[in-house]
Amino acid sequence: MSMLSQQVQTYLESSSWIRRMFEAGREMKAKYGEDQVYDFSLGNPDLPPPAAVTKGLQRLAEQAQSSYAFGYMPNAGYPDVRQALAQRLSREQQVALSEQELLLSCGAAGGLNVLFRAILEPGDEVVCPAPFFVEYTFYVQNHGGVLRTVPSREPDFALDIEGIEAALSEKTRIVLINSPNNPTGRVYSASELRQLAAVLDAASRKYGRPILLVSDEPYRFLTFDGTQVPPVLPAYQHSVVVSSFSKNLSLAGERVGYLALNPEMPGKEELMDGLVLTNRILGFVNAPALGQRLVGYCLEASVDLEVYEKRRAAMVEALDAGGYTYAVPQGAFYFFVQAPGGDDVAFVQTLQEERVLAVPGSGFGFPGYFRLSFCVPETVIRNGAASLARARQRWQ
Amino acid sequence: MSMLSQQVQTYLESSSWIRRMFEAGREMKAKYGEDQVYDFSLGNPDLPPPAAVTKGLQRLAEQAQSSYAFGYMPNAGYPDVRQALAQRLSREQQVALSEQELLLSCGAAGGLNVLFRAILEPGDEVVCPAPFFVEYTFYVQNHGGVLRTVPSREPDFALDIEGIEAALSEKTRIVLINSPNNPTGRVYSASELRQLAAVLDAASRKYGRPILLVSDEPYRFLTFDGTQVPPVLPAYQHSVVVSSFSKNLSLAGERVGYLALNPEMPGKEELMDGLVLTNRILGFVNAPALGQRLVGYCLEASVDLEVYEKRRAAMVEALDAGGYTYAVPQGAFYFFVQAPGGDDVAFVQTLQEERVLAVPGSGFGFPGYFRLSFCVPETVIRNGAASLARARQRWQ
Structure with missing residues (x-):
């Protein structure tokens, strides 16, 4: 018999698909190599702290x-x-x-x-x-x-x-x-x-x-x-x-x-x-x-914001080249992009097949879109552009 | 109208007596000087962290x-x-x-x-x-x-x-x-x-x-x-x-x-x-x-335990000299002492009049006792001994 409360058991069950996604990403990285997987799923700041x-x-x-x-x-x-x-x-x-x-x-x-x-x-x-x-x-x-x-x-x-x-x-x-x-x-x-x-x-x-x-x-x-x-x-x-x-x-x-x-x-x-x-x-x-x-x-300190500007520009390029529909973000480090075909979970699956990791909009209470984090090195964005474009083409 | 939930409002009201005690202690220190008040109320480690x-x-x-x-x-x-x-x-x-x-x-x-x-x-x-x-x-x-x-x-x-x-x-x-x-x-x-x-x-x-x-x-x-x-x-x-x-x-x-x-x-x-x-x-x-x-x-590091041993010994001396009834603690840095007269809140009030700060056992779900922390410099214990004894005498 479970020691957890009913509610927490339910939370665990419903979060299992996120875990499966995460696990799939990890397996992909192990299989293809870290730099052959384009992981835009996390909002984990990668810049070193300011001096x-x-x-x-x-x-x-x-x-x-x-x-x-x-x-x-x-x-x-x-x-x-x-x-x-x-x-x-x-x-x-x-x-x-x-x-x-x-x-x-x-x-x-x-x-x-x-x-x-x-x-x-x-x-x-x-x-x-x-x-x-x-x-x-x-x-x-x-x-x-x-x-x-x-x-x-x-x-x-x-x-x-x-x-x-x-x-x-x-x-x-x-x-x-x-x-x-x-x-x-x-x-x-x-x-x-x-x-x-x-x-x-x-x-x-x-x-x-x-x-x-x-x-x-x-x-x-x-x-x-x-x-x-x-x-x-x-x-x-x-x-x-x-x-x-x-x-x-x-x-x-x-x-x-x-x-x-x-x-x-x-x-x-x-x-x-x-x-x-x-x-x-x-x-x-x-x-x-x-x-x-x-x-x-450190109240006056900050990480280098220019890095994020360049990353955003790189993502704009990649998305435009792929033919995606999206609103350019005014702030933060995410794009919320329309899922071609309209089914965000299905499209995120397609992205994954092209070795791109993203989060379906359903996870944010807004199906039909998916989230790409650009809190990753610019090279990841540039190298992932072709994969993004291929996924889009599969849903033409 | 309060923005807080009923329960949190109740918590605030019932914690007001602790705050009054704390305030009274602060006022006493302001009036008599820090070293003329014997504050045994807190379990706040005063030893510097290990090297x-x-x-x-x-x-x-x-x-x-x-x-x-x-x-x-x-x-x-x-x-x-x-x-x-x-x-x-x-x-x-x-x-x-x-x-x-x-x-x-x-x-x-x-x-x-x-x-x-x-x-x-x-x-x-x-x-x-x-x-x-x-x-x-x-x-x-x-x-x-x-x-x-x-x-x-x-x-x-x-x-x-x-x-x-x-x-x-x-x-x-x-x-x-x-x-x-x-x-x-x-x-x-x-x-x-x-x-x-x-x-x-x-x-x-x-x-x-x-x-x-x-x-x-x-x-x-x-x-x-x-x-x-x-x-x-x-x-x-x-x-x-x-x-x-x-x-x-x-x-x-x-x-x-x-x-x-x-x-x-x-x-x-x-x-x-x-x-x-x-x-x-x-x-x-x-x-x-x-x-x-x-x-x-720091898994193998620790503050200097000998300091606490000496403080415990000083508190034993002070309590014995005052004629208190208590069990010698086997661990931690507290004594839980019988309140002479049996009313812990009243006795803590007497202690306060003698410039000794303690916490009534009622606060720990166990009336009839009071808590003294010996997480204070040994001199505070030694200097407070006479005040402890006077408070005891008033309830003979």
Whole structure:
């Protein structure tokens, strides 16, 4: 008899096809050689961390021999790191943030779990545009909530404001957006945010309690063609930004992120008290001490963005040569491409036969498309172009 | 209207008295000076990390400039670190552990949450001897479970095996012990573990599914007078060890711990698959990369245990001089002392008036006692002895 809960057993069963895909990719690499398989399936930053990370680790080594060097700290994180981050975010978000509105979290994933744990009652709903980062489903269900998704507008994945409005109910506690979006690369415009805020204001009044707007922004650092990511905090009073340093500092394994509350939000103190508590009781206790310190030293650092620009250009070339239909991503490191023939799972299978690894849109709640990550060396993209084209031809 | 869930609001309200105590302590320190207040309330390791941590950080600095240096990794943790840890644990637990049975977690707290998320259905019970680490209540309730506590035997806090047996039911999924125990310092003997295992075996058969025995052992490194912590894995097939490196390496803020499954447990592969999944979806994703690497470099290192021995001896002297009744702790860095008069909250108030900070036993589900941490410089203990004695005299 299984020791796992029914729900977790079901999760394991339904994730088995992803595992099969992953295993198939690994077998292909073993058979044909690493460089003969074009793996566009993962969003795992391959650039080395910026030099500031090395210097930061040296500084940490120098500080190690003291009491409480990396001991317990306030559950919200080191006050000085939060203060420095508040300054940076005040510029980014165009509001006056202080460390009081900041909680350092175990990545954005930890931040979202802490937030959902603090807010959701069983059956409460989180509304989210599709396609969406598939882990959101789990983060919401972990805390008894329900993720309600609203398809975005094709072909450019703009928010369907009317669709979101129609999805709101007395059960809605949170609307969750992700900009730049994984998997589409879409950046929501200031005008979209304004319209969304108006809808949320009206619904909050209608149902007699605030609906929170949560913006998940780990790709904010990575936009193209001069695209700006408009700040969400000035657009809506009950707003929260969640983000991480996984991608911009190539520190994904160290798990440092944050939650930032709108300083204009009524009741923000109580909400922060709740977040500090749930950060503690969910077992995070605090964001990792070494990572917090490192991030504090590296707030102005970043991996080399030009590398990503070149990769995006290479992918545009490859997709155009193959005759694919897609929206050029404004940010992040993904293309969300129409599946020739319309069946994304079938087409991803064809790609795999041509030694190209991709993720079907169904995995993001949006069938008919597939995701290609360009977080891979440019040569992989260039060398994979012919395979991409062959797969397309097979579905003419 | 509050944005928090009812449950989290209730948590905040009920934790307010702890906060008041903490605030009172802070005010006292501000008023009388840090060294005129004897703060025995916290279990925050004050010893600097061992020198190996400094060397480890230097090594990490040397490795930083490479792809995936601190990037994503398997959700269970770096395979080589798990392998090295498995070797150490094989010795400690006297079983042949491999990395397949190990998951690196975000501290023991993260490990317990991952385990409870994987196993508990709403209403399922976790049985635990009292006094117990108060956070257990939250960890269980986070995942819809119920913590059912069984008072230990006085005066030495031995397990009440019959009491535990009586508490088991078809709802029991887990029995959770903590050895060396916080707050009592008790180490459960091999004979206690054998008796407990027999009871759990019988109950597992009776109810037709395995009851897991989980041993939380972050203080295993710290025992006195030659006390050995008997290994739990050889004692019972369905057993799990959870622990952390917070105390033995003074790395509490970096959040590295682990779950180790009994290699003889039927169904361990599926359980591990579930744990890897819940580690991911709860937002931990993986234990912090820097901490994992560091711990891998420091598996044979430890803070200086002699320091704790001297502190324990100083506390014995102080308590004896004051005329207190207590069991000498076999491990960990706490004394659990009888409250003169029997009312622990009232007595802790008296202690506070004498500028001694302690935690009432009620906070650990065991009124009538109070906890003193000796994780403080020896001088604090020696200087606080007179205050301890005065408080005792007031309740003669």
